[in-house]
Amino acid sequence: MELWFTEKQTPVFGITAKIKETLVTEKTDFQDLSIIDTEEFGRMLVLDGMVMTTVKDxxxxxxxxxxxxxxxxxxxxxxxxxxxxxxxxxxxxxxxxxxxxxxxxxxxxxxxxxxxxxxxxxxxxxxxxxxxxxxxxxxxxxxxxxxxxxxxxxxxxxxxxxxxxxxxxxxxxxxxxxxxxxxxxxxxxxxxxxxxxxxxxxxxxxxxxxxxxxxxxxxxxxxxxxxxxxxxxxxxxxxxxxxxxxxxxxxxxxxxxxxxxxxxxxxxxxxxxxx
Amino acid sequence: MELWFTEKQTPVFGITAKIKETLVTEKTDFQDLSIIDTEEFGRMLVLDGMVMTTVKDxxxxxxxxxxxxxxxxxxxxxxxxxxxxxxxxxxxxxxxxxxxxxxxxxxxxxxxxxxxxxxxxxxxxxxxxxxxxxxxxxxxxxxxxxxxxxxxxxxxxxxxxxxxxxxxxxxxxxxxxxxxxxxxxxxxxxxxxxxxxxxxxxxxxxxxxxxxxxxxxxxxxxxxxxxxxxxxxxxxxxxxxxxxxxxxxxxxxxxxxxxxxxxxxxxxxxxxxxx
Incomplete structure (x- = not known):
C-alpha cells in the first residue's frame, strides 16, 4: 500500500509526497499537528494541513x-x-x-x-x-x-x-x-x-x-x-x-x-x- | 466528479492541479502531448507527463x-x-x-x-x-x-x-x-x-x-x-x-x-x- 500526503496549497492546486511513516498526528490546544516521514524531503512538520518545515529544505x-x-x-x-x-x-x-x-x-x-x-x-x-x-x-x-x-x-x-x-x-x-x-x-x-x-x-x-x-x-x-x-x-x-x-x-x-x-x-x- | 492532473516530479514527490477540461491528448511521433485547462494555472502544455508551460506562469x-x-x-x-x-x-x-x-x-x-x-x-x-x-x-x-x-x-x-x-x-x-x-x-x-x-x-x-x-x-x-x-x-x-x-x-x-x-x-x- 502506498501512502501519500497532499497539501492543497490553494483549493485547486497542491503538492503530494510519498510517506514512509507517520510519527505524530495530534490535535493540540491550538492546531492539528503531524510529523510525517516522507521519501523526498525526509521528516516534515505539518500544522493544520500545511507544511511548516522539512529536514531536506x-x-x-x-x-x-x-x-x-x-x-x-x-x-x-x-x-x-x-x-x-x-x-x-x-x-x-x-x-x-x-x-x-x-x-x-x-x-x-x-x-x-x-x-x-x-x-x-x-x-x-x-x-x-x-x-x-x-x-x-x-x-x-x-x-x-x-x-x-x-x-x-x-x-x-x-x-x-x-x-x-x-x-x-x-x-x-x-x-x-x-x-x-x-x-x-x-x-x-x-x-x-x-x-x-x-x-x-x-x-x-x-x-x-x-x-x-x-x-x-x-x-x-x-x-x-x-x-x-x-x-x-x-x-x-x-x-x-x-x-x-x-x-x-x-x-x-x-x-x-x-x-x-x-x-x-x-x-x-x-x-x-x-x- | 473532480479531475486532477498529477505530475510526479520525482518518483516520490509531485504537484497536483484541478482540471476544468482536457483539450488535447495525443501521442505524436515523438512524445505524449496534452493540453489541459487547470483552475489555478490556466491552460497547460504537458509533454510526456511533464508540465512544459502554463498560461499563468x-x-x-x-x-x-x-x-x-x-x-x-x-x-x-x-x-x-x-x-x-x-x-x-x-x-x-x-x-x-x-x-x-x-x-x-x-x-x-x-x-x-x-x-x-x-x-x-x-x-x-x-x-x-x-x-x-x-x-x-x-x-x-x-x-x-x-x-x-x-x-x-x-x-x-x-x-x-x-x-x-x-x-x-x-x-x-x-x-x-x-x-x-x-x-x-x-x-x-x-x-x-x-x-x-x-x-x-x-x-x-x-x-x-x-x-x-x-x-x-x-x-x-x-x-x-x-x-x-x-x-x-x-x-x-x-x-x-x-x-x-x-x-x-x-x-x-x-x-x-x-x-x-x-x-x-x-x-x-x-x-x-x-x-
Missing amino acids: EFVYHEMVAHPALFTHPNPKHVLVVGGGDGGVIREVLKHPEVEKAVLVDIDGKVIEYSKKFLPEIAGELNNPRVEVQVNDGYMHIVESKNKYDVIMVDSTEPVGPAVQLFERGFYQGIYEALKEDGIFIAQTDNPWFKADLIQKVNQDVKEIFPIVRVYGANIPTYPSGLWTFTLGSKTYDPLQVDETKIPEIDTKYYTPRLHKAAFVLPKFVEDLVK | EFVYHEMVAHPALFTHPNPKHVLVVGGGDGGVIREVLKHPEVEKAVLVDIDGKVIEYSKKFLPEIAGELNNPRVEVQVNDGYMHIVESKNKYDVIMVDSTEPVGPAVQLFERGFYQGIYEALKEDGIFIAQTDNPWFKADLIQKVNQDVKEIFPIVRVYGANIPTYPSGLWTFTLGSKTYDPLQVDETKIPEIDTKYYTPRLHKAAFVLPKFVEDLVK
Whole structure:
C-alpha cells in the first residue's frame, strides 16, 4: 500500500509526497499537528494541513529569516523569535556570537516538544543556555515588551488559526515599540503567486510604522509556489546599505554575503506589489 | 466528479492541479502531448507527463531564457531557438528590435500546431515575418550551421525522449561552432534540488568549450522545486560585465534590468555545484 500526503496549497492546486511513516498526528490546544516521514524531503512538520518545515529544505527558510536582519544590525544582542517552535530560526540566530540572548515565544508547547523529539537536527539548539523558551502568546509578549529587543523575527504560520493576529497592523505597531531605538523586525509574508494581497497589505501597514521597509525572497520547494517572501522593517539600518565585503562567511547552505543584497532584487510582478 | 492532473516530479514527490477540461491528448511521433485547462494555472502544455508551460506562469521561463542573453550581446541580429515550439521564447526575442531574424527549430510539429490553436497568448508571434519556423531535428540543424548565429537558445524538454542529445557535450561543441565569433548560448538546465548532477555535468562540459560560463536562476511555480536554472556560455561578452543602467525597461513581468545581475547570485548549495 502506498501512502501519500497532499497539501492543497490553494483549493485547486497542491503538492503530494510519498510517506514512509507517520510519527505524530495530534490535535493540540491550538492546531492539528503531524510529523510525517516522507521519501523526498525526509521528516516534515505539518500544522493544520500545511507544511511548516522539512529536514531536506528547512535550511532555506531558517537561514533567510535569521541572517539578513542579523547581518544588517551592527550589534544584535537581544533577539526575539515569535513562533518558530521547531527551533530552526534559533539555531541560525546562535551562529551570531554577538547575540547574548535569544527568546523564543511559541503559543503551542507541543510544537516544541515534538520538534525536540522527532526533528533534533532542527530543534537541537533549543536547550542552548543562550536561549530562553517561553510557551506563551507571542502577541501578548510583544504588547508587554517595550524598548527591549534589537531584532524581532516573526516565524509564524499562515494567517489562519493562532497566527491571524500576527498579520495585523496593531501587531506591527507593538513590535515597533518592543524594539530598541535602532531595532529591526522581520516577518515571513507568504508567496506572491497565490497571496499577492497579503504581501501588499503587510507592506502598506509596515510602511506606515517603520521608516525603512524592504522585501526579499527565497526559494523553498515545499512552500506554495516555491518563492517565499520576507518583509523587513527597520528604524535605522538599511540592509541595502550594508557593506557585503565585511559580512563574514558563516556555515550556511543558502545565505551568502553575495546574496545579502541580491535577495532583495525581486521579479517585476513582485516589485510592483511593494512599490 | 473532480479531475486532477498529477505530475510526479520525482518518483516520490509531485504537484497536483484541478482540471476544468482536457483539450488535447495525443501521442505524436515523438512524445505524449496534452493540453489541459487547470483552475489555478490556466491552460497547460504537458509533454510526456511533464508540465512544459502554463498560461499563468509561462512569462518567467520565457523571459528568463530570452532577455539575459539578448541584453548581454550588444547586437544580436540572428537568433536560433532549439525546441520551444510553444512560441513563448520567440515572443520575448521579438521584443528586441535589433533581432532581424529568429529561427525556431522544433522536432515536433504538433507542439507548434496545438500551441497556435490552444495557447495563442504564448504562440501568437510564431507567424511574425521576422520568424522562420522549421519542423526539424535541432541537433542536425546545429551540426549543419557554422558561424551563423549571434545567440542560440536551447528551450528543450528534460533529458528524456527526444531531448536526450541536447544535454551532451557534443551538442555544446556544435553550438560553439554554429555561433559567430562573439556568440552566446543559453540552455535551461533543470533544478538543483532533484537534478544537481545534471547541472554539475552540463557546467563542466560547457566550461571545457566556452571561456565564459555563468549560471542563473528563476522561480517557476509549476517546475520541480520552483527554482529553475539556466546555463549561459559565451565567447566574448560576460553578462556580469553589462552596465545595468543602460538596459532599457521593456514590457516584462519577471525580468528587470535590476535583476540582470542579481539572477546570477545563487544560493550557496547551487553555487557549490558550479564552482
